[in-house]
Amino acid sequence: MNRNHPQPPVALTIAGSDSGGGAGLQADLHTFAAHGVHGTSVVTAITAQNTRGVTAARAVGADLVRAQLDAVLGDFAVAAVKTGMLGSGELLAVVAEYGRDDRLPNLVVDPVMVATTGDTLFEGDPTAYLRGLGPLATVLTPNLIEAQLLLGRAIASVEEMREAARALATFGPRAVLVKGGHLGGPTAEKAAIDVLWCDGQMLDLAAPRVATRNDHGTGCTLASAIAARIALEHPLTQAIAGAKAYVTEALKAGAAWRLGTGPGPVHHHHGRKSTAL
Numbered sequence: 218m219n220r221n222h223p224q225p226p227v228a229l230t231i232a233g234s235d236s237g238g239g240a241g242l243q244a245d246l247h248t249f250a251a252h253g254v255h256g257t258s259v260v261t262a263i264t265a266q267n268t269r270g271v272t273a274a275r276a277v278g279a280d281l282v283r284a285q286l287d288a289v290l291g292d293f294a295v296a297a298v299k300t301g302m303l304g305s306g307e308l309l310a311v312v313a314e315y316g317r318d319d320r321l322p323n324l325v326v327d328p329v330m331v332a333t334t335g336d337t338l339f340e341g342d343p344t345a346y347l348r349g350l351g352p353l354a355t356v357l358t359p360n361l362i363e364a365q366l367l368l369g370r371a372i373a374s375v376e377e378m379r380e381a382a383r384a385l386a387t388f389g390p391r392a393v394l395v396k397g398g399h400l401g402g403p404t405a406e407k408a409a410i411d412v413l414w415c416d417g418q419m420l421d422l423a424a425p426r427v428a429t430r431n432d433h434g435t436g437c438t439l440a441s442a443i444a445a446r447i448a449l450e451h452p453l454t455q456a457i458a459g460a461k462a463y464v465t466e467a468l469k470a471g472a473a474w475r476l477g478t479g480p481g482p483v484h485h486h487h488g489r490k491s492t493a494l
């Protein structure tokens with residue numbers, strides 16, 4: 218083994234493609250690479266998308282999703298898995314089947330249902346996420362809207378986020394991170410507050426709110442950074458807190474970029490010396 222180039226751990230993202238490169242599996246693979254983790258990918262959907270929104274989307278067939286899963290899992294020692302856009306109940310069921318067969322270790326489930334632009338990314342029953350993947354997930358990372366859809370009730374404060382995290386944990390995940398990026402109100406103006414329920418303990422994860430319009434793909438980036446850090450054997454709470462700090466730095470570093478005319482991507486490779494990608 219070359220000591221200057223130690224072998225990276227392997228992570229897998231099961232997600233949709235964002236042609237604009239800011240969210241979805243492109244954000245996940247950037248994040249894995251920025252962590253020094255080898256990224257593998259199972260494509261669930263192809264979206265025609267840019268910083269302004271999604272103009273078309275098509276699901277990949279269940280047989281081809283299975284073939285990709287078999288190809289990756291049959292060859293690589295995958296240390297952690299992240300799911301993003303699954304698109305339909307059918308693909309959700311396929312992923313749950315592999316999870317139940319113990320083939321998806323350290324599963325981080327980002328229950329992607331609606332893009333920040335408002336476009337629908339999941340056609341199906343939101344509670345299927347909880348029933349199908351909740352018991353198999355190490356970490357579940359809903360944003361405010363997704364937590365509301367999963368639980369069927371409004372969430373408008375940090376206290377309600379804490380209650381939601383506790384309620385979601387009863388479906389089986391070891392940790393639930395309810396993300397407050399879209400929370401309103403005076404406290405949320407200054408701080409981006411997420412709430413973490415992990416191993417029976419409640420923790421608020423707060424970071425200064427970055428003044429930027431470039432927040433496309435922050436949820437994908439956060440979940441894949443958690444998976445990358447688990448693959449690097451960080452303890453779970455540290456992996457989640459570290460991933461949040463990584464997202465905050467990525468938001469800061471990309472704040473002045475004008476990639477596309479709408480909300481653009483974050484700077485996944487902010488840790489590098491060069492300012493270019």
Ligand SMILES: Nc1ncnc2c1ncn2[C@@H]1O[C@H](COP(=O)(O)OP(=O)(O)OP(=O)(O)O)[C@@H](O)[C@H]1O
Binds near residue numbers: 396397398424432433
């Ligand atoms: N302006 C900001 N400054 C600092 N942190 C932020 C900002 N916006 C979002 N975050 C953080 O980014 C992460 C993703 O949060 P968010 O609630 O936006 O999830 P999401 O809706 O799934 O992401 P996306 O906007 O990509 O869909 C969270 O840790 C959140 O606190």
Ligand SMILES: Cc1ncc(COP(=O)(O)O)c(N)n1
Binds near residue numbers: 264436437
């Ligand atoms: C393929 C794909 N996956 C996930 C998202 C969510 O990201 P965001 O909420 O930032 O639009 C997206 N827009 N596209």
